[in-house]
Amino acid sequence: MRESLVPVVLMSHTAHIRSHRKPRRNASTLAMRAGVAGGVLSTLAVAGASGSANAAETTQTLDLSALTADLATQVAQSADATQQAAANYELQAERDAAAAKAAQQAKADLADAKAKAAAKKKAADEAARKAAAEEAASRSAERTTLSSSDSTSTSVSAPASGSVATVIAFLKAQVGDAYVMGGTGPNSWDCSGLVQAAFKQAGVDLPRVSGDQSTAGTPVSLSNLAVGDILYWGSAGSAYHVGVYIGDGQYLDAANPSKGVVIQDLSGYPATGAVRVL
Secondary structure, three states: OOOOOOOOOOOOOOOOOHHHOOOOOOHHHHHHHHHHHHHHHHHHHHHHHHHHHHHHHHHHHHHHHHHHHHHHHHHHHHHHHHHHHHHHHHHHHHHHHHHHHHHHHHHHHHHHHHHHHHHHHHHHHHHHHHHHHHHHHHHHHHHHHHHHHOOOOOOOOOOHHHHHHHHHHHHHHOOOOEEOOOOEOOOEEOHHHHHHHHHHHOOOOOOOOHHHHOOOOEEEOHHHOOOOOEEEEOOOOOOOEEEEEEEOOEEEEEEEOOOEEEEEEHHHOOOOEEEEOO
């Protein structure tokens, strides 16, 4: 048989000294140490990762806090703006309502004022119609009386005082009549038509137009006027207006379309000259 060879391991020259011998490490000890080392390394790795994660989380938390604060500020500002807008809308609505109410009240007041004005005008028109009717009736009665009393007068030979009174009474009865160019009565006149009709009541036939009437009698000075004298404006023979002096510095004439037949002060519109017929 072949004998087995046993390998010979050379020992150190200090191997026989116990303290110099290297202790043997079994597999379990090595495994334990490897596990501990691995655990430490793992712990360090985990700690490092955890530190990084914590740092990232801290940074993220800080970023989130800043973002949250910014969002809160924006939300607050938006809420303030919304509240202000709502207040503005409410104020505008109140103003619009007040304006509408004021406009409605103004419309009602205007309608009321118009109604009152219409009623007042109606009453004034009614009073004016009544007064005009009474005045017309009075003038008609006076004209009838004058016509009856002067029906026998056919010449200028009647007493001057009576004739002048007749002329003045007729003229005053026409006050308020209208002025119409070319008018000769009975309710509208021009200046010479009224003078001609007045003197006709006293039996005096005068020319029709102002120019001829200004030379129909005896000229008198304006400082020596008598009731019944014919006043004229313009040159004698070419006068453009006539009236009759009624005393106390007044005269009566068919003045113009706006005035009609009126009594006026001679001082306000001095005449150019005068003639005396009666």
